[in-house]
Every structure is written in C-alpha cells, then in structure tokens.
Amino acid sequence: MTEVRHPKPEIQNPMTEIQNPKSESSKLIAHSSKLKALILSGGKSTRMGTEKRLLNYHGKTQEQYLYDLLKPFCDEVFVSINANQQTELPYIQDLELSVKSPIVGIFSAFQQFPDVAWLVIACDMPLVSEETIAFLINNRNPEKYATAFENPEEHFPEPLLTIFEAKFFEPLQVFIQQEKKSTMRLLQSLDIELLQIPDAKMLKNINTAEEFRSFQL
Numbered sequence: 001m002t003e004v005r006h007p008k009p010e011i012q013n014p015m016t017e018i019q020n021p022k023s024e025s026s027k028l029i030a031h032s033s034k035l036k037a038l039i040l041s042g043g044k045s046t047r048m049g050t051e052k053r054l055l056n057y058h059g060k061t062q063e064q065y066l067y068d069l070l071k072p073f074c075d076e077v078f079v080s081i082n083a084n085q086q087t088e089l090p091y092i093q094d095l096e097l098s099v100k101s102p103i104v105g106i107f108s109a110f111q112q113f114p115d116v117a118w119l120v121i122a123c124d125m126p127l128v129s130e131e132t133i134a135f136l137i138n139n140r141n142p143e144k145y146a147t148a149f150e151n152p153e154e155h156f157p158e159p160l161l162t163i164f165e166a167k168f169f170e171p172l173q174v175f176i177q178q179e180k181k182s183t184m185r186l187l188q189s190l191d192i193e194l195l196q197i198p199d200a201k202m203l204k205n206i207n208t209a210e211e212f213r214s215f216q217l
C-alpha cells in the first residue's frame with residue numbers, strides 16, 4: 001500500500017509560479033504542469049549506520065532542511081520512506097515490491113500523483129542549495145522525459161537530483177514490471193535534458209559515518 005499523508009490540504013494554482021526572492025536566480029517561473037518534490041529517504045543507510053535523513057548539517061535534520069528548501073519551489077513536498085520509518089513531515093511510503101531501490105520511492109510517488117512532475121532529491125546531499133534547485137528548475141525542459149545533471153566524471157545522468165515529467169511514469173511502469181531497478185539506466189534509455197552542473201561538489205553525497213564526521217559545509 002502507498003500511504004500518503006496530507007496534514008494541510010493546499011489550494012493549488014493551475015500554473016506553478018515560483019518566486020525565489022533571495023537568490024540572484026530569482027525569477028518568476030511558470031510551467032504548465034504542477035511540480036511536487038520527493039525527498040528520497042527510504043534506503044537502508046547501511047554504510048552510515050543511522051538514518052541519513054536525520055543527520056544535522058544545517059541546524060536541523062536533513063529532511064527538514066530539504067523540505068524547507070523545496071517548499072517555495074513546489075506545490076507540495078513529501079519525504080519518501082519505507083514501511084519501517086516515521087516522520088512528522090508529509091510522506092509517501094514505498095509500495096511493497098520485490099525490487100528495493102530508490103526507483104521504488106519514485107514509482108510510489110507517481111502511483112499516487114501520476115499527472116504531475118516530480119523533483120526528486122536524495123536526502124544525503126548536504127551541499128544542495130537554493131541556487132542548485134533554482135538552476136535545475138530554470139533549466140527544466142518539460143518536453144523531455146526528465147531534466148537531470150550529467151555526472152561530471154562519468155557522464156551519466158545523475159538520477160538522484162532530477163525532475164521527472166509526468167510522461168516518465170509510463171516507461172517507469174514498464175521498467176518496474178520487468179523488475180529492473182536502475183533509475184540511471186532508465187534515464188539513459190529516454191530522451192532527457194542533460195544539464196552541466198555549475199559546481200561539481202553540489203552533488204556530493206555523504207554515505208559513511210567517517211565522511212559525516214570529517215565533512216564541513
């Protein structure tokens with residue numbers, strides 16, 4: 001079962017209008033489809049040993065930091081969790097599938113809201129900022145299946161900070177039926193907008209307790 005919690009139902013505009021008054025990238029952005037955000041947090045966190053979404057880099061938990069960061073850009077923000085996790089924030093729980101992978105979180109979100117675009121971000125990238133999100137949204141191409149950053153070294157699309165358009169759900173369903181689990185491979189097989197990351201360290205992710213201890217913002 002996908003479980004979705006809406007603590008405060010919100011009235012949504014037919015156009016997603018985002019004003020980001022603080023950054024230089026501030027400008028009014030209008031897209032024909034609604035944009036919701038998903039903070040992927042349902043992994044096992046084996047290497048970290050504790051839940052990465054609950055780590056504190058910015059004076060609050062990482063899930064709260066990303067929720068606050070994304071809320072001005074998106075009409076709703078959800079934390080993507082597995083069946084054993086709990087959060088005070090709005091969440092979407094993973095469907096019970098044989099595959100275990102971030103793609104299950106993305107699939108569960110689309111299953112719940114199929115007609116929107118999803119800005120998906122992993123919870124373990126502490127350097128993602130307002131500027132990173134504004135850059136991604138400003139360069140979004142809604143005509144494509146997705147807008148993603150190119151990995152600066154290996155040149156594949158980075159799936160864990162990507163806008164997936166509503167039409168991505170169809171190939172995603174086929175992929176899930178085939179029990180495939182690499183979102184990156186699926187992105188590689190589709191017509192997507194691939195962006196050069198303005199600063200490679202924006203996508204740095206922290207996976208181990210040692211990396212967390214030695215990490216500085």
Ligand SMILES: Nc1nc2c(ncn2[C@@H]2O[C@H](COP(=O)(O)OP(=O)(O)OP(=O)(O)O)[C@@H](O)[C@H]2O)c(=O)[nH]1
Nearest residue numbers: 040041042043044045046047080101102105122123
């Ligand atoms: N909803 C959901 N998110 C997932 C799942 N697997 C991984 N993620 C998230 O996807 C992102 C990348 O996950 P990984 O770093 O590859 O895996 P992890 O489980 O977090 O960590 P390890 O167990 O150490 O590999 C993280 O934000 C995870 O929380 C899943 O099955 N469901």
